[in-house]
Amino acid sequence: MKQLFNGRWPDTILFDLDGTLVDSAPDLAAAIDAMLEGLGRSPAGAEKVRQWVGNGAGVLVRRALAGRFDHENGPHLSDDEFHAAQQRFFDAYADLNGGLARIYDGVEPFLEAAKAAGARLAVVTNKPTAFTGPLLEKMNLAHWFDVAISGDTLPVKKPDPAQLHHAIEQLDGDAGRTLMVGDSINDIEAAQRAGVPVVAVRYGYNYGGGIDEMGADIVVDSLVELL
Numbered sequence: 101m102k103q104l105f106n107g108r109w110p111d112t113i114l115f116d117l118d119g120t121l122v123d124s125a126p127d128l129a130a131a132i133d134a135m136l137e138g139l140g141r142s143p144a145g146a147e148k149v150r151q152w153v154g155n156g157a158g159v160l161v162r163r164a165l166a167g168r169f170d171h172e173n174g175p176h177l178s179d180d181e182f183h184a185a186q187q188r189f190f191d192a193y194a195d196l197n198g199g200l201a202r203i204y205d206g207v208e209p210f211l212e213a214a215k216a217a218g219a220r221l222a223v224v225t226n227k228p229t230a231f232t233g234p235l236l237e238k239m240n241l242a243h244w245f246d247v248a249i250s251g252d253t254l255p256v257k258k259p260d261p262a263q264l265h266h267a268i269e270q271l272d273g274d275a276g277r278t279l280m281v282g283d284s285i286n287d288i289e290a291a292q293r294a295g296v297p298v299v300a301v302r303y304g305y306n307y308g309g310g311i312d313e314m315g316a317d318i319v320v321d322s323l324v325e326l327l
């Protein structure tokens with residue numbers, strides 16, 4: 101990592117949340133299944149939900165209702181049906197968020213070292229604001245971060261680079277002295293479009309696909325490999 105920054109630590113580091121800092125898919129799956137069961141439908145199960153996470157809550161709900169990743173090709177959904185289902189998901193996830201989730205190995209040692217090196221840290225997630233703060237608090241991770249930018253903070257989400265620009269501005273940073281750390285093609289694309297070097301982790305979701313050939317500057321199995 102330091103070779104990307106002339107042998108020094110980056111000044112600012114932006115972290116994706118779901119699939120990078122925290123394995124939140126079990127809670128997301130439980131909430132999606134509660135939504136589906138409330139609608140009289142069969143549960144989707146954790147394996148599918150893990151592959152549907154990545155574009156925020158609304159798209160996750162749409163994929164679950166369609167029973168497929170490419171929800172645009174599923175049955176027509178009225179706005180009312182969508183909003184009623186999404187509300188069920190929000191209610192269920194508000195109760196379940198952080199219950200089964202766990203912090204990935206290597207995350208806390210890396211955060212500790214980054215802070216000790218003087219880096220300023222932000223979370224940049226597609227998760228809605230209503231769930232980002234509570235999850236960070238529940239995992240006892242909130243104290244590491246100066247800023248959290250969520251999926252509804254701005255009108256656009258990753259892979260658009262706007263959340264990264266916003267985080268860098270709030271941290272008083274500079275894209276050339278910033279590192280992005282993520283688990284999905286969205287994180288890599290957003291970082292590239294923001295002109296920020298990017299580390300990808302192999303243990304995350306990335307829609308069930310590999311991350312090695314997606315263009316990240318560095319790919320690791322654990323963030324401790326960066327130390």
Ligand SMILES: O=C(O)COP(=O)(O)O
Nearest residue numbers: 117118154155156225226
């Ligand atoms: O909520 C999602 O869809 C994904 O969230 P992430 O950006 O933290 O991976």
Ligand SMILES: [Mg+2]
Nearest residue numbers: 116118119283
């Ligand atoms: Mg992620």
